[in-house]
Amino acid sequence: MEKRFAIGMDVGGSHITAAIIDVNEMKIVEGSVSKLSFDSNLPVQIVMDYWEKGIRSLCEKINLENLSGIAMAIPGPFDYEKGTFWIKDQNKYENFYGLNIKDLLRERFNFDNNFPIVSDNDANSFGKGEVYKNTKNLTKRVMAVTLGTGLGGCFIENGKIVQNRKDVPENGEIWNLPYKNGIAEDAVSLRGLLDNYKKFTGKQLNEGLDLYHLANSGDEKANEAFSKFGEDLAEVVLPCLKNFNADMFVIGGKLANAGDLFLNSFKEKIKNAGVEIEVAISTDNETSALLGVATLLS
Structure with missing residues (x-):
């Protein structure tokens, strides 16, 4: 079988992580991961220079004839089918509002209109990547979340994203679920974590x-703030885990690195609710997203 490769990209507001994906085996080519840091609010042409x-x-590093496409994990708001940026007032890619990234890339590289350029949101990409890292997970019902400046979530069954079904929230999104006096993202995000500390200390x-x-x-x-964060996370996801009948719950995002500070309170809340589930913390968020979004080209 002829080798097929793709370029996977995890697009952030201050950096891009990219790698070569072996599409045949759905693995990241060893030694190919690279990271570029930049200010995404610079003029479009300068940002595209970095890309x-x-x-x-x-x-x-590869034979271009074997390049099967480019796959990008991009935070929303974004039109993933058409490739258009709708990010606004989020202090990232401010000058890209309304622009089509597929057109920008084709202009730079002279790709024809049939060359595959695909994208998905970062939470979906992360979740799928975590599943594909271990083939045993392909048969499981997995709920994955990304914890950081925002709250992302996805639901996966047999390796595929579930979005429009009665057992998951609308579009598979959890950030906007009603929670207390606001929405889930108010409490289960970096700002929610920092708000906890402010409520406890006034600082x-x-x-x-x-x-x-x-x-x-x-x-x-500070430890109480993290414990409260774990409890809030559990309260938000418990109805989702029950409705979806999930076998596995995976946590990613930058705040996953502090998992040891909130996992105990999270697990205790889950256990007290009578839910038994495998809980995992991702050890490599970005490469998971690269692998996950590349599955769109498989």
């Missing part, structure tokens, strides 16, 4: 890393 640099550096921290260091140094209120 082009990252893509060309990978193209040099406003601006960086999650500061709270993480405080908690690890033994600060009681």
